[in-house]
Amino acid sequence: MQENSWVPLFPEQASTFAWQVDTLYFYMLAVSTVVGIGIVAAIIFFFIKYREKEKYATGAEIHGSIGLETTWSIIPFIFAMTVFVGGAYVFYNQTRPPVDTTEIYVVGKQWMWKFQHSSGQREINELHVPVGRNIKLTMTTEDVLHDVYIPAFRTKMDVIPGRYTTLWFNAIKPGKYHLFCAEYCGLNHSGMGGWIYVMEQRDFDNWLSGNVSGQTPVQAGQDLFQNKLGCASCHAGGASQRGAKLEGIYGKDIKLTNGQAVKADDEYIRNSILNPSGQIVEGFQPIMPTFKGQVTEEQLISLVAYIKSLSGSTSSSSTNSGSTMNSTSSGRETMNNGGTNSTNLVAPRADRGDSNSQGSNPNAPKTQSEPTNRER
Amino acid sequence: MQNVNPINFEKIKEEPKVNYLTNGFTVKSWLLTKDHKRIAILYLITVSAFFALGGTYASLIRLELLTPASDLLQSGTYNRVFTQHGIIMVFFFLIPSIPAILGNFLIPIMIGAKDLAFPKINLLSWYFYIIGGSLTLYALLQGGVDTGWTFYTPYSTTFSNSYVMAVGLGIFINGFSSILTGLNFIVTIHTMRAPGMTWFRMPLFVWAHYATSLVMLLGTPVIAITVLLLALERLARIGIFDPAIGGDPILFQHLFWFYSHPAVYIMILPGMGVISELISNFSRKKIFGYEFIAFSSIAIAVFGFLVWGHHMFVSGQSVYAGLVFSFLTMVVSVPSAIKVFNWSATLYKGQISYDTPMLYALFFIGLFLIGGLTGLFLGSIGLTVHLTDTYFIVAHFHYVMVGGQVLAYLGGLHYWWPKITGKMYSEFWSKIAAIIIFVGFNLTFFPQFILGYMGMPRRYASYPPEFQVLNIFSTAGASILAIGLIIPLIYLTYSIFFGEKASANPWLLPGLEWRTSSPPPTENFEETPIVYWEAYDFTEESGLDLEDARNKYKVTV
Ligand code: HEM
Ligand SMILES: [Cu+2]
Numbered sequence: 001m002q003e004n005s006w007v008p009l010f011p012e013q014a015s016t017f018a019w020q021v022d023t024l025y026f027y028m029l030a031v032s033t034v035v036g037i038g039i040v041a042a043i044i045f046f047f048i049k050y051r052e053k054e055k056y057a058t059g060a061e062i063h064g065s066i067g068l069e070t071t072w073s074i075i076p077f078i079f080a081m082t083v084f085v086g087g088a089y090v091f092y093n094q095t096r097p098p099v100d101t102t103e104i105y106v107v108g109k110q111w112m113w114k115f116q117h118s119s120g121q122r123e124i125n126e127l128h129v130p131v132g133r134n135i136k137l138t139m140t141t142e143d144v145l146h147d148v149y150i151p152a153f154r155t156k157m158d159v160i161p162g163r164y165t166t167l168w169f170n171a172i173k174p175g176k177y178h179l180f181c182a183e184y185c186g187l188n189h190s191g192m193g194g195w196i197y198v199m200e201q202r203d204f205d206n207w208l209s210g211n212v213s214g215q216t217p218v219q220a221g222q223d224l225f226q227n228k229l230g231c232a233s234c235h236a237g238g239a240s241q242r243g244a245k246l247e248g249i250y251g252k253d254i255k256l257t258n259g260q261a262v263k264a265d266d267e268y269i270r271n272s273i274l275n276p277s278g279q280i281v282e283g284f285q286p287i288m289p290t291f292k293g294q295v296t297e298e299q300l301i302s303l304v305a306y307i308k309s310l311s312g313s314t315s316s317s318s319t320n321s322g323s324t325m326n327s328t329s330s331g332r333e334t335m336n337n338g339g340t341n342s343t344n345l346v347a348p349r350a351d352r353g354d355s356n357s358q359g360s361n362p363n364a365p366k367t368q369s370e371p372t373n374r375e376r
Numbered sequence: 377m378q379n380v381n382p383i384n385f386e387k388i389k390e391e392p393k394v395n396y397l398t399n400g401f402t403v404k405s406w407l408l409t410k411d412h413k414r415i416a417i418l419y420l421i422t423v424s425a426f427f428a429l430g431g432t433y434a435s436l437i438r439l440e441l442l443t444p445a446s447d448l449l450q451s452g453t454y455n456r457v458f459t460q461h462g463i464i465m466v467f468f469f470l471i472p473s474i475p476a477i478l479g480n481f482l483i484p485i486m487i488g489a490k491d492l493a494f495p496k497i498n499l500l501s502w503y504f505y506i507i508g509g510s511l512t513l514y515a516l517l518q519g520g521v522d523t524g525w526t527f528y529t530p531y532s533t534t535f536s537n538s539y540v541m542a543v544g545l546g547i548f549i550n551g552f553s554s555i556l557t558g559l560n561f562i563v564t565i566h567t568m569r570a571p572g573m574t575w576f577r578m579p580l581f582v583w584a585h586y587a588t589s590l591v592m593l594l595g596t597p598v599i600a601i602t603v604l605l606l607a608l609e610r611l612a613r614i615g616i617f618d619p620a621i622g623g624d625p626i627l628f629q630h631l632f633w634f635y636s637h638p639a640v641y642i643m644i645l646p647g648m649g650v651i652s653e654l655i656s657n658f659s660r661k662k663i664f665g666y667e668f669i670a671f672s673s674i675a676i677a678v679f680g681f682l683v684w685g686h687h688m689f690v691s692g693q694s695v696y697a698g699l700v701f702s703f704l705t706m707v708v709s710v711p712s713a714i715k716v717f718n719w720s721a722t723l724y725k726g727q728i729s730y731d732t733p734m735l736y737a738l739f740f741i742g743l744f745l746i747g748g749l750t751g752l753f754l755g756s757i758g759l760t761v762h763l764t765d766t767y768f769i770v771a772h773f774h775y776v777m778v779g780g781q782v783l784a785y786l787g788g789l790h791y792w793w794p795k796i797t798g799k800m801y802s803e804f805w806s807k808i809a810a811i812i813i814f815v816g817f818n819l820t821f822f823p824q825f826i827l828g829y830m831g832m833p834r835r836y837a838s839y840p841p842e843f844q845v846l847n848i849f850s851t852a853g854a855s856i857l858a859i860g861l862i863i864p865l866i867y868l869t870y871s872i873f874f875g876e877k878a879s880a881n882p883w884l885l886p887g888l889e890w891r892t893s894s895p896p897p898t899e900n901f902e903e904t905p906i907v908y909w910e911a912y913d914f915t916e917e918s919g920l921d922l923e924d925a926r927n928k929y930k931v932t933v
Contacts, residue, residue, distance in 0.1 A: 039716065061661075080709055087702060180833045182766070189835060
């Protein structure tokens with residue numbers, strides 16, 4: 001892994017669509033340079049050629065020309081349209097993940113990134129991925145907005161509290177690449193970054209086995225579902241169960257009592273846990289309690305992964321559970337892998353008691369705070 | 377028609393007994409004045425003070441970024457410094473700069489009116505500005521804000537431990553200053569034009585301010601409402617933006633940019649108006665495509681309301697919304713291109729003088745060109761996924777806001793300085809300063825395009841070491857730029873006291889503002905002018921007798 005992966009002036013092209021972004025950039029750069037130099041040259045030429053011959057002389061009487069106006073409206077418009085179409089095409093590739101992706105869960109919090117592989121390995125501020133595989137990050141945050149930005153992959157995506165956003169890439173070159181938080185998030189915003197390690201498949205497999213995983217998200221979710229949160233008391237039990245059947249629902253259209261149909265995606269499952277009365281499935285009573293404030297973002301992700309697995313739509317999970325934690329080289333916090341309680345680094349938002357709950361500036365003198373807005 | 381009101385240089389060379397500056401010397405005669413020219417001076421002084429403060433913050437930012445580590449400023453301080461730089465520069469310098477100073481002074485004179493339609497409201501607008509500004513200053517002294525000028529939620533409503541509410545209130549109150557100025561301009565332009573001053577005889581400066589006023593009037597209430605909602609959530613914990621209490625953080629971004637994108641046009645249209653004046657007058661030639669420039673201002677103002685989503689391409693808005701906003705952004709760039717082409721064409725077969733205002737105008741075209749073209753880069757959605765929230769954005773908007781609006785402001789200030797103060801400044805120093813500013817500006821901001829493409833995120837107090845070289849260039853440029861901006865402060869102040877007296881029409885131009893004495897009398901004209909010439913009319917029709925003038929002023933090149 002090279003230490004300095006930066007080519008002067010341009011970041012490395014390390015994802016499948018990086019060259020497309022660069023091509024678009026060079027195209028625009030070329031046209032802009034030609035147009036820019038043309039206009040500037042004309043201005044300088046006029047400026048010298050038509051310098052006043054005599055003080056207070058009057059310039060030629062020219063008022064305008066429809067032909068010219070039309071020309072210089074249409075040509076920039078056409079250029080702008082090529083740029084639009086090119087941008088739309090690249091954007092399509094950046095935002096539409098292929099079907100066969102390996103999912104990695106990401107939780108941002110002031111000021112660190114937490115990653116969890118579907119095989120259970122957890123990392124902080126570092127992410128190891130194999131080369132040539134479609135990787136999809138499903139991301140959320142525990143506090144403010146953040147943004148996962150990997151310049152070498154030419155992609156970024158905001159991470160938003162209260163919902164999931166996704167970002168995908170396929171790394172084409174082994175190496176070590178910058179990971180930045182690109183959405184301002186408070187005190188240590190510029191420190192909220194790390195590295196993406198792209199490895200050959202073989203090295204990646206080694207890395208995986210060297211970092212024995214804890215519970216996989218699916219296993220953790222199952223534990224929550226069946227024991228910890230007691231979801232199973234209503235959502236399992238066959239014909240007698242009071243809650244909706246969850247097997248096989250993922251990706252299907254669900255009919256709600258209000259007549260609408262919604263697609264059962266990650267967001268839907270998340271909302272059903274946090275705000276069940278918001279979307280009652282047809283044929284059921286609004287009896288499910290909300291779990292808001294009782295589950296952490298990471299537990300939610302595990303639950304979502306588990307419910308997805310009931311429809312057979314998650315990548316195979318690792319089997320080596322119960323072993324010791326995987327430590328990552330730069331992890332700032334120790335991570336446990338045991339039960340659902342200790343799996344999670346941070347307590348739920350509602351009862352977070354550490355300094356982070358004081359907002360972005362724990363160093364600020366007390367007198368500087370506006371206490372009215374702080375209810376936690 | 378010709379003999380109705382020929383321009384009589386003999387007559388306007390004579391000074392009126394009192395001009396607007398000598399009409400009262402008490403503090404009260406200034407602070408309670410209803411004269412648009414005096415209010416413009418009040419704005420000039422206060423806006424300049426805010427500019428100096430914003431500039432100080434800018435220097436701190438650049439000094440901190442000289443090294444990769446956050447050593448000079450800790451990140452908590454740095455975050456406050458860049459936030460306060462942005463807030464001061466946008467809300468208290470750039471938005472009022474040209475409209476409230478030059479617009480206030482010149483619009484009534486340019487259309488042959490005695491004052492704005494509502495002189496008291498004009499004064500009130502200055503007081504709103506002062507109250508809003510003082511509140512903001514108070515908040516800065518207490519400890520400042522650290523949310524970024526964009527106030528994104530839920531950081532600003534729930535997490536920030538800084539004086540968000542005081543600054544928010546300051547911006548809220550200051551907004552009324554914009555609204556009232558916009559309202560005043562619109563009514564004035566509709567109802568107070570002198571006889572013969574038809575819409576298409578108005579200088580393009582007035583057209584540009586008309587378009588700006590529309591945006592001020594229609595857009596500013598939205599930011600006011602947004603700030604109120606932010607206050608509701610922050611103080612009363614009513615869930616509007618914070619998802620933890622049932623809100624939607626993206627809603628804030630929609631509301632914020634629904635104002636703030638049009639607001640970026642408040643920060644460039646007046647500058648475009650100034651440039652149209654400078655280019656045409658200093659080529660001594662009618663501007664090329666008058667109607668196209670006039671209507672492109674209106675088009676920018678209207679379409680400017682439809683592209684706010686281009687600030688949110690990676691904020692989780694739908695892919696289709698992103699595509700539509702990208703498309704509309706492309707469309708809105710065309711009127712700007714039209715202006716650039718028309719300005720360039722105006723030079724053709726002109727009689728171009730190399731006076732300082734014209735230097736600024738040329739620099740403006742070059743820099744705005746870069747700013748506008750990089751705007752296209754950012755409007756291209758696939759490219760902006762990589763570029764947004766990096767230094768590329770920072771470079772882009774400084775090219776349009778500083779390279780564009782600030783240079784236009786300086787150009788306009790130099791152009792009308794003899795009219796405003798009745799004094800001439802040093803030609804030599806003003807040219808030197810203009811060139812230093814141009815060089816310093818480019819050295820500061822051009823490297824930031826490259827930094828942005830390399831991936832350096834904005835709002836970083838510390839950064840990876842490979843970005844250092846370009847940051848050193850940028851800081852070096854900023855020092856040059858600072859020197860370039862201090863020089864005018866010195867020679868312009870000097871000129872007020874020791875400058876040569878300016879004649880009524882030092883550049884010998886046809887505009888109405890040059891047909892009254894320098895400085896003008898309180899009621900602007902001895903008698904209401906009757907306008908029978910087109911804007912930028914250098915022919916005899918306008919009453920400009922150049923032979924005669926040349927003899928009278930005894931000028932040769
Ligand atoms: C040809 C005209 C222009 C185009 C096509 C354009 C396009 C854009 C786009 C697409 C963005 C958003 C980039 C992003 O966040 O990904 C942007 C940002 C910005 N533009 Fe422009 N722009 C133009 C002119 C201007 C002008 C005239 C101004 C101001 C005088 C301006 C000021 C700004 C500012 C302040 C931002 C950044 C706001 C922030 O995030 O803090 N732009 N521009
Ligand atoms: Cu915009």
